[in-house]
Amino acid sequence: MTPSLRVTGLHFAYPDGHVALRGVDLTVPQGERVALLGPNGAGKTTFVLHLNGINTATGGGVEVGGLAVDPRDRTGLKEVRRRVGIVFQDPDDQLFMPTVAEDVAFGPANLGLRGAELAERVDEALAAVGMGAVRDRAPHHLSFGQRRRVAVATVLAMRPEILVLDEPSSNLDPASRRELAGILRSLPVTLLMVTHDLPYALELCPRAVILDEGRIVADGPTRELLADADLLERHRLELPFGYTVTA
Amino acid sequence: MGAGHSHALFVHRDSPVHALAPEVKITASVLFTVAVVATPREALWAFGGYLVVIVAVAFTARIGLGWLALRSLIELPFILFAFALPFLGHGERVHWLGLSLSVDGLYGAWNIVAKGTLGVLSSLLLAGTTTPRDLLLGLDRLRCPTMITQIATFMLRYLDVLAAEGRRMRIAQRSRGYDPRFLWQIKGFASGIGALFLRAFERGERVYxxxxxxxxxxxxxxxxxxxxxxxxxxxxxxxxxxxxxAIATVALLG
Structure with a gap:
C-alpha cells in the first residue's frame, strides 16, 4: 500500500542562508498516527509547510499518497493541498470567514464543489467534530476549544489523506483537550501531530519521531521514546512534573 | 470571550424589511439618497415627503424613531459647519431675534442639514435591518469589485480580534503602571499601536x-x-x- 506520506532527504535553507532542515526522512503508512516531537526552533513548522508545497525544498522531496510535491506543478499542488490537511496552531488564523459553515466550505469550494454536494461536505465535517450546532455562528463568538474543533473541520471537509496538526493541545483547558483527543482518535485518517506536549503524544500516537536541529534523531514507539530520559534531555524535551513513562 | 459584537448597528427584529435580500435594500437606499441630493434646496415640501418615506420604512421595519434619532447624532460634527453659513453668507439678509442672517446662507445650511440627515437616516435604516455580513453579500451580488468586498470581509472578521489584542496589550501596560492621561505621555501608547500593527501584519501572513x-x-x-x-x-x-x-422630479420641474 502506498504510504500517506514519504519524505526523503528533505533539506531546506531560508533565503538568508539559515539552514532549517538537514535531510529529513520520514514515512507514514496509511491510517497511522505519528507524533512529531521537538523543542522550539527545531524546524517543526518549517517541515510542516513543506508537506503541502508552501515552502520549497532546497533538496530531497515529499510524496503524499504517491504524488510528488512540486511547487511548479499548479494542478498537482492543488491535489496535494487537498490531500494534506494542515490545522494551524492559532484557530484565529485558520477561521477567517464570517460564519463557521462558510469557513468549513472554503476548502471544498476551492476544489470546485458547489450546491448540495458542498453543503453535505460541510455537515459531514462539522458532525465529525461535534460542532454542527454552531454552523451559523461567527468564529469569534466561539470558545477557544470550539474554534480549534472547527479548525479541524475546515480541513476534514477536504477529505484529506493525512491530517497534520500543529500543536493541537496548546491553550486548551483539560476538558477541551480530552474532547479533542476523542475526536482525533475517532477520525479514520492518517495523522501527523506536531507537538511538545508529550503526554498528549503518548495518549494519541503509537509512534513518535523526534526532530531536532533539522534532522529526525529518533523514531519508534512513543512509549519507548518517552521512557528514555537521556534521549529526551539531549533534545530539550521534558515530561511534565510528576509524570513518568515506563517502557 | 471578551470579543464584542461587530454588528453594533443591527437591530434584531422580524420584519418584512429585515427579510429583504441585502442587494435590494442597498439599491433602494442608494437611489433614495440620489433623489434626495438631486432635489433643489428651495423645495422645502419635498424634504418633508422624504421624511415621510423614512418614517414609513422605519415603521415597517419596526425600528423605533428614538433609535434613529439617537444614532443620527453621529452626523453632528459633519454639519457643524452648516450652522456658521447663515452668519457668513453674503447678499440679502433677514433679521431674526436681533441676529442678521444671510438668506443664501440659511438656504445653504438647510441644504446641508436636510440632505445630510436624510442620507444618514436612510443609511441607518439599511444598517439597522441588514447585518454587516449580508451587506457584503449584497455588494458582491451587485458586482462590487471582489477586492473591496474581500478586504471588507476580513476587516469584519478581524476587527474584533485586533480590538481584543489591543485591549489585552493596554491592560498589560496599565498593570505595569502605565496609564497615560496627557498628550506628552503617549509614547507607550504609540509604540503599542506600532506593535499592534506588526502583529496584524504577521497575522495577515499566517492567515494567508x-x-x-x-x-x-x-x-x-x-x-x-x-x-x-x-x-x-x-x-x-x-x-x-x-x-x-417622483418627489425629486416634481421638485425639479416645479
Missing part, C-alpha cells in the same frame, strides 16, 4: 498561509450564500426609490 493550504487561488467562493433576490423582493422595495424619484 492557512488560506493557501486550503486551495485559495485569489477568489473567495461565496457558494454557500444561497440565491439572490427574487423579483417579488425587488418589487417590494421599489416604492422607496419610486416615491423618492
Amino acid at each position: 498561509l492557512a488560506m493557501v493550504s486550503r486551495g485559495y487561488e485569489g477568489r473567495i467562493p461565496l457558494s454557500l450564500a444561497g440565491a439572490g433576490a427574487t423579483a417579488r423582493q425587488w418589487a417590494a422595495a421599489a416604492p422607496v426609490p419610486v416615491v423618492a424619484g
Whole structure:
C-alpha cells in the first residue's frame, strides 16, 4: 500500500542562508498516527509547510499518497493541498470567514464543489467534530476549544489523506483537550501531530519521531521514546512534573 | 470571550424589511439618497415627503424613531459647519431675534442639514435591518469589485480580534503602571499601536498561509450564500426609490 506520506532527504535553507532542515526522512503508512516531537526552533513548522508545497525544498522531496510535491506543478499542488490537511496552531488564523459553515466550505469550494454536494461536505465535517450546532455562528463568538474543533473541520471537509496538526493541545483547558483527543482518535485518517506536549503524544500516537536541529534523531514507539530520559534531555524535551513513562 | 459584537448597528427584529435580500435594500437606499441630493434646496415640501418615506420604512421595519434619532447624532460634527453659513453668507439678509442672517446662507445650511440627515437616516435604516455580513453579500451580488468586498470581509472578521489584542496589550501596560492621561505621555501608547500593527501584519501572513493550504487561488467562493433576490423582493422595495424619484422630479420641474 502506498504510504500517506514519504519524505526523503528533505533539506531546506531560508533565503538568508539559515539552514532549517538537514535531510529529513520520514514515512507514514496509511491510517497511522505519528507524533512529531521537538523543542522550539527545531524546524517543526518549517517541515510542516513543506508537506503541502508552501515552502520549497532546497533538496530531497515529499510524496503524499504517491504524488510528488512540486511547487511548479499548479494542478498537482492543488491535489496535494487537498490531500494534506494542515490545522494551524492559532484557530484565529485558520477561521477567517464570517460564519463557521462558510469557513468549513472554503476548502471544498476551492476544489470546485458547489450546491448540495458542498453543503453535505460541510455537515459531514462539522458532525465529525461535534460542532454542527454552531454552523451559523461567527468564529469569534466561539470558545477557544470550539474554534480549534472547527479548525479541524475546515480541513476534514477536504477529505484529506493525512491530517497534520500543529500543536493541537496548546491553550486548551483539560476538558477541551480530552474532547479533542476523542475526536482525533475517532477520525479514520492518517495523522501527523506536531507537538511538545508529550503526554498528549503518548495518549494519541503509537509512534513518535523526534526532530531536532533539522534532522529526525529518533523514531519508534512513543512509549519507548518517552521512557528514555537521556534521549529526551539531549533534545530539550521534558515530561511534565510528576509524570513518568515506563517502557 | 471578551470579543464584542461587530454588528453594533443591527437591530434584531422580524420584519418584512429585515427579510429583504441585502442587494435590494442597498439599491433602494442608494437611489433614495440620489433623489434626495438631486432635489433643489428651495423645495422645502419635498424634504418633508422624504421624511415621510423614512418614517414609513422605519415603521415597517419596526425600528423605533428614538433609535434613529439617537444614532443620527453621529452626523453632528459633519454639519457643524452648516450652522456658521447663515452668519457668513453674503447678499440679502433677514433679521431674526436681533441676529442678521444671510438668506443664501440659511438656504445653504438647510441644504446641508436636510440632505445630510436624510442620507444618514436612510443609511441607518439599511444598517439597522441588514447585518454587516449580508451587506457584503449584497455588494458582491451587485458586482462590487471582489477586492473591496474581500478586504471588507476580513476587516469584519478581524476587527474584533485586533480590538481584543489591543485591549489585552493596554491592560498589560496599565498593570505595569502605565496609564497615560496627557498628550506628552503617549509614547507607550504609540509604540503599542506600532506593535499592534506588526502583529496584524504577521497575522495577515499566517492567515494567508492557512488560506493557501486550503486551495485559495485569489477568489473567495461565496457558494454557500444561497440565491439572490427574487423579483417579488425587488418589487417590494421599489416604492422607496419610486416615491423618492417622483418627489425629486416634481421638485425639479416645479
